[in-house]
Amino acid sequence: MGFDAVEIITIKRDRGELSTAHIDWVIDAYTRGEVADEQMSALAMAILLNGMNRREIADWTQAMIRSGERMDWSALDRPTADKHSTGGVGDKITLPLAPLVAACGAYVPQLSGRGLGHTGGTLDKLESISGWRASLSNDEMLGVIRTAGAVICAAGTGLAPADKKLYALRDVTGTVESIPLIASSIMSKKIAEGTGSLVLDVKVGSGAFMKNVDNARELARTMVALGTDAGVRTVALLTAMDRPLGRAVGNALEVEEAVEVLAGGGPSDVVDLTVRLAREMLEAAGLPGARDPEEALKDGSAMDAWRCMISAQGGDPDAVLPRAAEFMEITAPESGVLSRLDALGVGVAAWRLGAGRARKEDPVSFGAGITLHAKPGDAVRKGQPLMTLHADETARFERALQALEGAYEVTETADPGLLPLVIDRITA
Numbered sequence: 226m227g228f229d230a231v232e233i234i235t236i237k238r239d240r241g242e243l244s245t246a247h248i249d250w251v252i253d254a255y256t257r258g259e260v261a262d263e264q265m266s267a268l269a270m271a272i273l274l275n276g277m278n279r280r281e282i283a284d285w286t287q288a289m290i291r292s293g294e295r296m297d298w299s300a301l302d303r304p305t306a307d308k309h310s311t312g313g314v315g316d317k318i319t320l321p322l323a324p325l326v327a328a329c330g331a332y333v334p335q336l337s338g339r340g341l342g343h344t345g346g347t348l349d350k351l352e353s354i355s356g357w358r359a360s361l362s363n364d365e366m367l368g369v370i371r372t373a374g375a376v377i378c379a380a381g382t383g384l385a386p387a388d389k390k391l392y393a394l395r396d397v398t399g400t401v402e403s404i405p406l407i408a409s410s411i412m413s414k415k416i417a418e419g420t421g422s423l424v425l426d427v428k429v430g431s432g433a434f435m436k437n438v439d440n441a442r443e444l445a446r447t448m449v450a451l452g453t454d455a456g457v458r459t460v461a462l463l464t465a466m467d468r469p470l471g472r473a474v475g476n477a478l479e480v481e482e483a484v485e486v487l488a489g490g491g492p493s494d495v496v497d498l499t500v501r502l503a504r505e506m507l508e509a510a511g512l513p514g515a516r517d518p519e520e521a522l523k524d525g526s527a528m529d530a531w532r533c534m535i536s537a538q539g540g541d542p543d544a545v546l547p548r549a550a551e552f553m554e555i556t557a558p559e560s561g562v563l564s565r566l567d568a569l570g571v572g573v574a575a576w577r578l579g580a581g582r583a584r585k586e587d588p589v590s591f592g593a594g595i596t597l598h599a600k601p602g603d604a605v606r607k608g609q610p611l612m613t614l615h616a617d618e619t620a621r622f623e624r625a626l627q628a629l630e631g632a633y634e635v636t637e638t639a640d641p642g643l644l645p646l647v648i649d650r651i652t653a
């Protein structure tokens with residue numbers, strides 16, 4: 226049935242409910258170019274302001290899935306599990322997690338994205354490894370999974386093309402921050418990817434989309450319901466993003482830290498979250514009695530899976546990672562406790578140093594970023610290095626320093642308001 230875009234925009238503008246037929250038509254017509262960008266942006270704004278109910282969100286998600294292909298892993302002889310993070314600063318968890326879960330017995334088909342704005346992208350991080358290839362055909366993906374147990378690669382253009390178009394439009398029309406639109410965008414891609422189970426890492430805090438726990442919980446509940454209704458066993462953790470995760474922010478710096486974790490070391494927050502998410506993924510995949518992830522980090526089997534996965538995608542796991550040419554140290558202004566280290570400030574600073582991109586066509590600097598020498602709660606002495614900034618040109622330091630103004634604080638006592646690493650767990 227054909228509709229008129231203006232009629233659909235008007236219903237949502239006036240707080241009405243869109244029918245399944247309205248939603249199917251508008252997503253299909255927009256994908257085909259029949260509904261114009263200005264009409265879709267008006268509709269996105271009406272949705273941002275007036276919301277959608279659960280049935281509308283489910284229909285919107287299904288219509289976006291139907292706009293493209295749906296992947297199928299039924300040829301594989303083990304259950305599949307995937308993880309999606311809503312994005313944060315220093316969030317390199319996918320890198321150790323995918324091979325770790327593979328080493329424990331599940332297959333991990335992980336379709337990832339690039340960074341935009343202050344949050345990094347998994348593909349940009351992995352591309353700092355010489356020779357590594359993000360773009361694989363479906364047959365190549367199957368081959369890597371069969372060889373290594375896990376594959377991390379770019380989502381092909383055929384997966385939820387309606388979302389690709391709509392997400393780019395939301396990015397430039399101030400309509401990203403809508404729970405129904407974020408939930409349907411993420412879940413349409415994850416359901417189309419064909420995973421049997423999914424663990425969502427919904428970040429909360431200044432460096433995340435969701436700045437407070439209540440909004441993050443609503444987003445998590447919406448996504449868990451969408452996944453469950455589509456037959457994907459889905460669970461969500463709400464985790465802290467009021468400070469950066471780990472001690473490295475930036476592409477090659479984060480790969481280095483991920484490899485430390487796979488070697489049995491690494492910062493405790495990265496290790497704890499990786500192990501927790503791995504256990505959730507194994508349980509969601511129906512493998513609760515699988516090998517313990519902590520053991521697989523210690524005995525080298527997760528590292529073996531990583532090396533195999535990187536090699537299978539053309540990368541050299543022994544290659545020396547790129548380093549930025551210039552560095553600058555920031556020291557503690559006085560003695561006390563580092564009580565605050567704001568994730569957003571650190572993320573924006575790393576982005577300005579060259580680790581991120583402003584437009585999706587921009588290149589990233591692999592070596593740029595920030596190494597953190599102290600984390601919130603640590604005692605520090607006046608003059609002690611707090612962080613090192615890395616960039617390819619010294620000219621980048623000034624704007625990065627501006628982003629860090631007011632982003633860290635040394636006080637006499639620790640801040641009791643820091644979020645716990647894992648705040649909540651949401652199930653169907």
Ligand code: URA
Nearest residue numbers: 392406407408410411
């Ligand atoms: N990530 C997505 O894929 N979509 C959104 O809308 C937000 C984050």
